[in-house]
Amino acid sequence: MTRALYRLGRGAALHPWRVIAVWVVLAVGVVGLNLSVGGETTDDFRLPGTESQQAIDLLDTRFPAQAGAAGQVVFHATDDSDSSGDEAGGLATGPARAAVDATVAELRRTEGVVAASDPFDPTSPSVSPDGRTAFTTVVFAAETLQAADAERVEAAVEASRAGADDAVQIEIGGTITQAAQEIEGKEAFGLAVAVIVLLVAFGSVIAMGLPIGTALFGIFIGLTGVSVLAGFADVPTVSPMLATMIGLGVGIDYALFIITRHRQFLHEGWSVADAAGRANATAGQAVLFAGMTVVVAICGLFVSGIPSVGMMGLASGLVVAVAMVAAVTLLPAFLGLAGPWIDRLRIGRHRAVEPTAEETIAGRWAHRVGKRPWPYAIAGALALLALASPLAAMRIAFPDDGNAGTDHTERRAYDLLAEGFGPGFNGPFTIVVDASSVDAGAGADATVEAAAGVAAALQAESGIAFVAPPALSPDGTTAVLRAYPTTSPQDEATTDLVHRLRDDVIPAVDSRTGAATYVAGWVPTSIDIADQLASRTPLFIAAVVALSFVLLTILFRSVLVPLKAALMNLLSVGASYGLLVAVFQWGWGKQLIGLDETVPIYPFVPMIMFAILFGLSMDYEVFLLSRVREEFDRTGDSHRSVVDGLAGTARVITSAALIMISVFGAFVFAPDVQLKMFGLGLSAAVLVDATIVRMVLVPATMALLGNANWWLPGWLDRILPHVDVEGGSSLASKPEVPVTAGR
DSSP: OHHHHHHHHHHHHHSHHHHHHHHHHHHHHHHHHHHHHOOOOOOOOOOTTSHHHHHHHHHHHHOGGGTSOEEEEEEEEOSOOOOTTSSSSTTSSHHHHHHHHHHHHHHHHSTTEEEEOOTTOTTSOOBOTTSSEEEEEEEESSSSOOHHHHHHHHHHHHHHHHHSOTTEEEEEOHHHHHHHOOOOOOHHHHHHHHHHHHHHHHOBHHHHHHHHHHHHHHHHHHHHHHHHHHTTSOOOTTHHHHHHHHHHHHHHHHHHHHHHHHHHHHHHTOOHHHHHHHHHHTHHHHHHHHHHHHHHHHHGGGGGSOHHHHHHHHHHHHHHHHHHHHHHHHHHHHHHHHGGGTTOSBOSOOOSSOOOGGGSHHHHHHHHHHHSHHHHHHHHHHHHHHHHGGGGGOOBOOOOGGGSOTTSHHHHHHHHHHHHTOGGGGSOEEEEEEOTTSOGGGTHHHHHHHHHHHHHHHHTSTTEEEEOOOEEOTTSSEEEEEEEESSOTTOHHHHHHHHHIIIIIHHHHHHHHOOEEEEESHHHHHHHHHHHHHHHHHHHHHHHHHHHHHHHHHHHTOSHHHHHHHHHHHHHHHHHHHHHIIIIISOTTGGGGTOOSOOOBOTHHHHHHHHHHHHHHHHHHHHHHHHHHHHHHHHOOHHHHHHHHHHHHHHHHHHHHHHHHHHHHHGGGSSSHHHHHHHHHHHHHHHHIIIIIIIIIHHHHHHHHGGGGGOOOHHHHHHSOOOOTTOGGGSOSSOSSOOOOOO
């Protein structure tokens, strides 16, 4: 691997235009493929084996008109009239009634809509008791609501607003608006901060531009590849933004590691081509290892058992893979073009002689920690445990529209329904009764009887506000009821109600009627998603930690170093989880990030965050410990190796961490709550990892263990493969022809 990467990097530097031409052809090919077979992202959260999915599959087969996605459009009379008890005032008469009827008629004519309920149907609870609020349920042809269908509904409502009387307020529910909304990030801010960090780290405009250019080129091809993937599979809408967030961070960091070593070799007197080859063989090998680890970890999200979550991982993994390949092929070509002038266009003063470890802040700090390791180890561990303490209160659930800002139509629709009918009307349950196994001779009568029994049992539950009359399928074997809970969709009482209905209430009714009844709808489906992810996350974390232990054991020929790394990774991730709970659930400083209301933690966030952070922490772990191990092998002095290793890597690790923090942190200010969680959680975890873990716990624990850090049982040493992750031992130690690098 070392020799292959050396030849690859050296060849790319000697023939840069050939390599760049290959990448341009690849980009053109991917763009062409996207134009011909690419697709749009879509949120299709299929849950194989769950009750919600069984209900959806049953409706697809027997009652397609009820199987499509559904959303609500809400009407409210802005005057003070009251129509309770009679037909006068409110929405029931006059211009207000005409505006409602016209809007419903317009919705029914909208492409992609198969039904829009009549708010004034006496059998349906679609008008509030005071007569001033009503809603229509819009049913779409597609099982998963497409952005184009949602946008057409928004246009129809906007046209109705323009023609309606001022006395009527028309708002659109979040199911529709979220499907139509484009997810936007703040990656430009993170990129700007990365430029500043690289200028400070390299002190050269040319050296700064190379990692930015490499990362952006890789992200362009990677995201285009995600669009191609969307033409063959259902890729969730948040995937491109998530992939951009990760790809931009790792793309710049990988290039940063390689350029740092390249400049080091140039200053030692190697030619441009040899320096690029050696940088590729050393730092590039570490980049490949770390990058493949990230890809494997993120693609491991298929362990969740939810295809959409796995596709999020696959999309992100694709972008990381492209960034990784670009770092070891395209970047050396750019280095060849830059030649000995990579340090030209300098910013600030250049130090001709590199400082010794004792002359650096990191070196002096590592020496101080190493001399008194116990206080620092205890303080660092307590700090992480304190940050992680809110984790015990984490609640996994999907936030509802009540968390949106009051300037959003979905929030206004939510508030109107909650005020007019009760909070549970924002998250109705879809109850599907399958009576096909009941006496075939009874026909539809058996279905009606079974549905009536289910309705009576539901209505008797204290958590159910209302049960609408059933709708029968064309073959008479299936009935669909709408049940409205008394509590809001994200309320914990609603989750308890769903479990109680499924575990106790429904089975008791089915045992009497012989039918099979399923509790579905968006709220029960979201509960199924949260439950499945919560049950799979511990297994996923255990598998990832085990993988990291094995890989680090192979790399560093040690048992204790991987064990410490696994424990520290768990603590740093736990600290970031705790921060999410404190900010999003408890509301600590929520206004600072533009959050209007407290929300539970999105079910996808913990598992995806762990996959990403595991891979990213491996970057810093490998870069730091490989240098420490190199110094230990050279000197045999445990304390000296930690001081020199930390001093030699602190600048680049700090720069890489600042870039990651800025890229991830920029997404904290995105309008989408999900992106806010990812941005805050990932940036906080990188900050903790680069400070408390790398600067305190690593030197403290290594000082405590001393030479035992590198202990490996003889039998294990004999069976483990030998990997030289930095690759330097198999390369010449001195340049054959000294070359002075350009300044």
